[in-house]
Amino acid sequence: MYGLLYKELVLNRKSLFVLAFVDIVIYVLFFFMFGSAVKEGVFDESSFSDAADIFSCIYALLIYIFVLIILPQMFSTDESKRWSSFVSSSPLQESGQIFSKYMFGFIILIVSFIWSYFAEVIFDTALSVYYGFENKSLLSLNISSAMVFAVLFLGAIEFPFYVRFGSKIGSSVKMGVFFGIDLLAVIYFLFGDLSVFGSLDSLWEFLSEVINGEAFGDTAIFALSLCALSAFGLYILSYKISCRLYMKGAENFEQ
Amino acid sequence: MNSKKMTVIRIIIFTVIANGIVILAYMLSDIFTAFENLLTIFAALSPAIANVLTRLITKEGFRNNYLRVNLKGNLRYYFGGIGLAAALQFLGAVMLIVFLLPDYGFKDIDFNIGSVGYILLSLSYILVNFWYLFGEEFGWRAYLTPKLEEVMPEPLALIVSGIIWGMWHACPIAEGLNFGFDYPGFPYLGWVAMCIPTIFYGAALTYLTKKTNSVFPAVMCHTAMDMLAVLGILLPEGADLETGSQSFEAGILVFIPHIIVGAVFFYLLCRKKKAAEKNKETL
Numbered sequence: 036m037y038g039l040l041y042k043e044l045v046l047n048r049k050s051l052f053v054l055a056f057v058d059i060v061i062y063v064l065f066f067f068m069f070g071s072a073v074k075e076g077v078f079d080e081s082s083f084s085d086a087a088d089i090f091s092c093i094y095a096l097l098i099y100i101f102v103l104i105i106l107p108q109m110f111s112t113d114e115s116k117r118w119s120s121f122v123s124s125s126p127l128q129e130s131g132q133i134f135s136k137y138m139f140g141f142i143i144l145i146v147s148f149i150w151s152y153f154a155e156v157i158f159d160t161a162l163s164v165y166y167g168f169e170n171k172s173l174l175s176l177n178i179s180s181a182m183v184f185a186v187l188f189l190g191a192i193e194f195p196f197y198v199r200f201g202s203k204i205g206s207s208v209k210m211g212v213f214f215g216i217d218l219l220a221v222i223y224f225l226f227g228d229l230s231v232f233g234s235l236d237s238l239w240e241f242l243s244e245v246i247n248g249e250a251f252g253d254t255a256i257f258a259l260s261l262c263a264l265s266a267f268g269l270y271i272l273s274y275k276i277s278c279r280l281y282m283k284g285a286e287n288f289e290q
Numbered sequence: 291m292n293s294k295k296m297t298v299i300r301i302i303i304f305t306v307i308a309n310g311i312v313i314l315a316y317m318l319s320d321i322f323t324a325f326e327n328l329l330t331i332f333a334a335l336s337p338a339i340a341n342v343l344t345r346l347i348t349k350e351g352f353r354n355n356y357l358r359v360n361l362k363g364n365l366r367y368y369f370g371g372i373g374l375a376a377a378l379q380f381l382g383a384v385m386l387i388v389f390l391l392p393d394y395g396f397k398d399i400d401f402n403i404g405s406v407g408y409i410l411l412s413l414s415y416i417l418v419n420f421w422y423l424f425g426e427e428f429g430w431r432a433y434l435t436p437k438l439e440e441v442m443p444e445p446l447a448l449i450v451s452g453i454i455w456g457m458w459h460a461c462p463i464a465e466g467l468n469f470g471f472d473y474p475g476f477p478y479l480g481w482v483a484m485c486i487p488t489i490f491y492g493a494a495l496t497y498l499t500k501k502t503n504s505v506f507p508a509v510m511c512h513t514a515m516d517m518l519a520v521l522g523i524l525l526p527e528g529a530d531l532e533t534g535s536q537s538f539e540a541g542i543l544v545f546i547p548h549i550i551v552g553a554v555f556f557y558l559l560c561r562k563k564k565a566a567e568k569n570k571e572t573l
Contacts, residue, residue: 148418156327163324183418253404260410267417 036127039135040142046112050105051143058098058150062158065090073166085239087162091175095151099182102147106140106190107209111202119285129281133198137274140190144183151179184266191266191273199280201287296348297440304344304437305454308429311336316461334422337429337458344433356432356505364502371498371511372416374551378491379518381547389543412517416510423512424505427495430455432505435496445560448496452489459484473538480538487545490552497555 044051069090073083113119113132122132155175189212197205232238315333319326332339345352361368387394430451438447463469463484464477473479495508 145418145421149421153331156331160325160328180415180418184414253402253407256411257403257407260407260414263414264410267414 036131036135039127039131040139043109043135043139047105047109047139050108054098054101054105055150057101058094058154061094061097062154065094066158066161069162070166083162083166087159088174089239091155091158092178094154095175095178095182098147098151099179099186102143103186103189103209106143106186107193107197107202107206109136109139110194110197110205114201114288116285116288119282119288123282123285130278133274133277133281137190137194137270137277140194141187141270144186148179148183152176181263184263187266187270188262191269194273195276195280198277199284201284294441297437300344300348300350301434301437301441303347304340304429304434307343308337308340308454309458309460311339312458312461316465333461335425337427337434338425339429341429341433354436356428356436356499356503358504359506360502360504364504364507367498367502367507368510371507372413372514374494375511375514376413376518378547378551379515382544385543385546386540390537390540409518413514415517416513419517420506420509420513423516424509427499427505427509427512430492431495431499431508435492435499445556448493448556448559449489451496452492453485455492456485456488457481459488468544469538469541480541483538483542483545487548487552490550490556491548492552493556493559494552497559500559 069083069087072086113122119129119132123129125131189209192212193205193208196208199205230237312333315329315336319329322329344350434454435447435451438451441447442450459467460477460481463480469476469480469483495511498507498511499505501507
């Protein structure tokens with residue numbers, strides 16, 4: 036099992052390296068952008084703190100969007116009839132092969148969360164040391180936590196399609212999910228309440244309440260908690276489904 | 291050098307590094323407040339750091355690291371650990387209500403769909419926050435306790451491990467953790483008081499580790515314990531929490547269930563060791 040996990044790490048090391056490199060570059064760029072803005076007197080202490088929070092939240096979202104792009108690649112690397120025959124005849128069988136994929140995906144998610152946690156803390160510390168403004172809110176951790184469950188949920192839906200139909204068709208499922216989300220957003224922008232978009236201050240106030248959970252009533256909190264708990268359960272169910280579909284999907288692989 | 295002597299040296303090095311990092315982190319965070327968050331993380335991960343550094347310094351290698359997940363046949367210990375933490379936190383909240391909030395009863399508990407939602411959300415956060423408590427358990431359960439068991443009888447190993455773990459909390463207790471500030475003998479009495487639940491709760495965590503040969507059930511149990519501190523929202527609405535939450539009495543009351551339940555695991559571990567030794571003699 037650990038051999039298969041090591042294989043995933045080696046095969047996907049370039050993508051992981053790019054992810055880590057891009058993360059660092061974004062933070063360094065923003066660090067110097069903040070520096071320029073502080074030198075020009077754009078920020079006072081409270082607006083600096085708000086700006087740092089906005090950046091941290093956007094950064095947290097970006098990390099998980101990158102993770103969503105990278106994760107399905109681990110299926111495409113093993114789309115070979117020869118490999119699927121080999122692994123199904125080994126003691127680990129197809130369940131071990133699929134387990135290594137799902138476990139690798141989960142490990143990447145947790146590592147991303149830890150990375151975003153450390154990145155936020157280091158970033159806030161560096162801003163405090165160099166520019167004198169303290170920002171210890173760690174607001175982006177709420178977004179990070181939510182994104183872990185969101186990616187687990189999306190992975191639970193799309194991974195069986197990757198296993199059964201291959202990465203080309205499987206990726207269209209993800210496109211369909213994002214298209215659905217975009218459609219909902221368009222409908223909301225056409226017919227929904229847009230008063231929060233009236234000014235940047237009202238928008239940020241609304242977003243802060245959402246991120247801190249203050250915008251939600253008791254029922255919404257309960258529903259969110261059920262969604263979070265069920266995301267992991269769905270991920271496990273998805274693994275079971277993928278185990279059953281693996282050999283059928285392997286028939287469509289190239290030699 | 292014989293292996294027992296080497297093990298004692300490793301225990302000493304581990305303890306010095308783990309506690310040294312915490313003391314250094316707290317001292318530096320008083321001076322460099324900008325680094326407070328970063329230093330707190332290093333303090334929390336100090337047992338894991340001590341595990342790795344001790345192995346490197348003493349050229350021990352990384353065998354017997356308890357890092358295998360060992361899910362097969364052990365799911366009951368994973369979920370049991372989380373259930374144990376939930377039960378202990380719930381009993382702690384009950385103790386507070388019964389002894390510190392006599393003007394309120396169970397009918398006053400603020401149990402609505404929102405509070406249930408927060409509790410369930412905290413349970414789900416175990417999944418993303420377990421790495422934080424992995425930093426502790428990878429030191430205490432995956433290294434210190436097995437090493438102590440090599441050089442002393444199991445009951446003594448559990449007591450010493452619990453005392454080292456309890457004293458590791460010395461700096462945060464000196465800053466008011468668990469017991470507040472307003473008690474006689476602050477913070478020394480708080481340090482002593484912290485060692486008692488850590489001995490018995492440590493026994494429960496050691497039991498989980500030994501049953502599964504993995505540190506992760508203990509990690510899950512400890513994470514659930516910290517995440518489910520949110521059970522305090524069950525305290526009656528309007529209850530005076532000044533005496534309820536950050537006082538010596540509150541700290542002791544919350545830990546009583548830990549001690550009672552942990553004593554059961556303490557007994558089970560010692561009994562198991564005695565049975566194994568008896569079998570060995572018979573053979």
